[in-house]
Amino acid sequence: MAYWLFKSEPFKWSWEMQKAKGEEGEQWDGVRNYQARNNMRAMKLGDKGFFYHSNEGKEVVGIVEVCAEAHHDSTTDDPRWECVDIKAVCDVPRPVTLAAVKNEPQLAEMSLVTSMRLSVQPVTEEEWKIVCKMGGLEEVP
Secondary structure (H helix, E strand, C coil), X not given: CCEEEEEEXXXXXXXXXXXXXXXXXXXXXXCCCHHHHHHHHCCXXXXXXXXXXXCCCCEEEEEEEEEEEEEECCCCCCCCCEEEEEXXXXXXXXXXXXXXXXXXXXXXXXXXXXXXXXXXXXXXXXXXXXXXXHCCCCCCC
């Protein structure tokens, strides 16, 4: 299994909106960055991700799961752009802020710190465990 981080501005697509989609999930559309697109192309069913509120809040607020592998992004006719579908798994009991991530020495190389503008990022297994613990998740999903 691989781990990821999905950034969304809450006024456009919030964690509450994601949870409301239920088991069906929602396509992670509108990504127009090749590196972020390539990250989605690498995803497999069952991969987990952090749902991160960017700009407003700047914090990890939930855990998601990839429920459909890369496919054409229905918001464009351009065949270059693909997306995955994700579904909500659980809330993060204590949202993990960007400031908290930056203050954790073990997360100094995390993409959230080093590639802050990238909307879909890889997360290592060690980073995943640390952030889950920081967020109050007793068992790592």
